Amino acid sequence: MAGKPLFHYDEARGRMESVRWLLAAAGVEYEEKFLQTNEDLEKLRSDGVLMFQQVPMVEVDGMRLVQTRAILNYFSSKYNLYGKDMKERALIDMYSEGLADLNELFIVYPYDPPGVKEAKIAQMKEKAKNRYFPAFEKVLKSHGQDFLVGNKLSKADIHLVEMIYNMEELDANIIANFPLLQALKTRISDMPNIKKFLQPGSRRQPPVDEKTVLKARKIFKF
Ligand SMILES: N[C@@H](CCC(=O)N[C@@H](CS)C(=O)NCC(=O)O)C(=O)O
Known part of the structure; x- marks a missing residue:
């Protein structure tokens, strides 16, 4: 192996x-x-x-x-995408788990029957706009750094940018009111490995x- x-x-x-x-x-x-x-x-x-x-x-x-x-x-x-100490790891876990809750809906909805599917899409858009994205915008604003935790790329940033791309498939303007999320998305999308991906x-x-x-x-x- x-x-x-x-x-x-x-x-x-x-x-x-x-x-x-x-x-x-x-x-x-x-x-x-x-x-x-x-x-x-x-x-x-x-x-x-x-x-x-x-x-x-x-x-x-x-x-x-x-x-x-x-x-x-x-x-x-x-x-090395998991913080430098226990406290950073706790924050990274907290952010990742929030995103995992939203991601669970995103993973499952394509397999739902019509009707249920549309309701799930509406629920995800509502949650992204009013619950998850404002929370992450606030974190970025609170410390003014380039990444969510420790001014260094972590799994939380990667999950967040993946989620932004996912939600943009449902609503192209979904981060229009979140300038720091837009900047994070650009910063990470410009990283050579992600650019390739x-x-x-x-x-x-x-x-x-x-x-x-x-x-x-x-x-x-x-
Ligand atoms: N908590 C597990 C869930 C895994 C899961 O539900 N996998 C599905 C495919 S996406 C599966 O194997 N389903 C068959 C089964 O549960 O018997 C994880 O996150 O890996």
Whole structure:
């Protein structure tokens, strides 16, 4: 299991997309083995390599890691995106967990039936505009620094910028009233590794379309 990390997931954003963003920011290469069928998933399960019978799973440094947040935290520690001390880490966790709550809605909504989907979109836009984005704007304003924590790029900044891009797909003007979020987005998007990731043809997954939904239904049987 030495060498590049190996991701196991379907070919979709889902829970793996934040891991893709994080490794892109860290400039780390990885391989992806996409699940194509339910048999692929069952094979991993019967091989006993999915602790809770679920993906994402990442093979890295002799481990088979599951649970998205554990995966993100491992890579953040490894690539120095997790603060310099306990207090910085606590802030980074707090910010990341807030974003994870919103992200959970974003991950799931494409798979919801019509009606539910529209309600979720409205809920996400409302929450982004009135709860999460004002909170992060306030953090940036409070210290006047370039990044959320310790004036240094951390996983929290990467999750936030990923979320800004996600929410802009739902409402192109969603950060119009948040000048510091706009500046953060520009600063991070201009980082060479992220710039590359934002180009067509990168490992970044496109928005989930109907074909991806149908395929996921077959793989995960829902
Ligand atoms: N808390 C877990 C949730 C993982 C999860 O729900 N994975 C889905 C695919 S996105 C899955 O494997 N579903 C099949 C199942 O739960 O049996 C994480 O964050 O990794």
